[in-house]
Amino acid sequence: MTSPATSGNLLPAIAAGDTVAVADLYDRHGATLHALLLRILGDRSDAQEVLQECFLQAWRRAADFDPSRGSEIAWLVSIARNRAIDRLRSRNLRSVREEEAGREIPNELQSVDRGEGAERQAILGELRQRMRAALDELPEAQRTALELAYFQGLSQSEIAERLGEPLGTIKTRTQLAMKKLRESLKGLGWFDDARRV
């Protein structure tokens, strides 16, 4: 079945009760969110469970989405990350995550395209390459601070403690890294494309 909202943002249609749009949203972003959840939680069953919760929340709270505050994918990623970090903290899964961090994700899960939205997948692939290029431009110390905050949900104080550096240094480093990242992505036309997928 084809939803009337197969192009552009699906969330307004979902807010209006269009269940087919949820399926489209899942097909569009499920693999990206699943990869993020696996990276944060390091556990497949937890990642799958949080993914379901994330789409249920998107279904129930789609009306809260405000396109002026960021893209559709940024909204979903934010929901998924917050839920994953909450679970990581509440279940104290850090040790599990660290154990499994070194394990590679099985190859059979790496294939992504089920044939739907080939153009969108191509744009996503482009976005991925450009994001990686922008991240590669960051100094190692800045990238590390961002990754600790993003994937492990560490506060700025916790990062400072982990790296043995003053809190002010870590805050400045995070700000500089984000500014530089924003400039690089702008130069690559990344934001416009991110709002199209």
Place this chain on the structure above:
Amino acid sequence: MHEEFDELAALEAMGGANSEESRRLAEHCADCIPCSEALGDYRDAAAGFAIALSPVPPRRDARDSLLRQIETEAVADSRIAEATEDAAAAVRRTIPSWWFAAAAVFFLALFGWSELRLRALTEEMRVLQTEKDAISEENMRLASEARAAHARLDTMRSASQLVHLAASADTTRASANVFMDGARHRAVVVFENLEQNDSGHSYQLWIIRGDMKPPMSVGVFDAEADGRAELEVSDMPVDVPIAGLAVTLEPRGGLPAPSGKVLLQGKA
């Protein structure tokens, strides 16, 4: 673009802003389009960390299970909506329209009554607050008096010398006891049966010196209607030879040297 809020936006997108910083940023972005756009960019850039990962498709059966659950919720939601609409329609059919007017009048009256009641309660609270402030002030005054009384008692307990002052004339029963604590240069004098002084005069206590020099004033005081008076001296001279103590009635506030006749006296 405001530099301070641009930096906060960068932190916020990475979850690095504290709650106060987040609140300030949200308030600012509500009125500042460039900063609001910057925050949107930073949020999208943060989402880029997820996009940069190689995608991992979830299990197919999980997708089917999610969609079944959402379909069930959608059906339940629509049934609830239909039932609510039916109930509302039934109410509209069964309740005469004048009931709504009556209900409106009733609620209007209820609102008016609530408003008046609220005002009365506010006024009552203001009065209670004033009373509370007065009680607090009285409490502080009593506490201060209690501290002073404790200090006097302390001086009396640790007095190293007690001097009794008796009336100079037989026409009065006035007397006093002077408790002197030489170590702390303090003294407490307790008077009894003194005639209450008028508003133009004060009683004055003097040290009668043993070196024949003029008397030295120790302090002035007033007697109460019941003839009682207390005088607390916190800087009793210690390098003066004290032969005795005496009390005179002087013009209001006292004088440098005694002018009235001696009413009470005693030897140290």
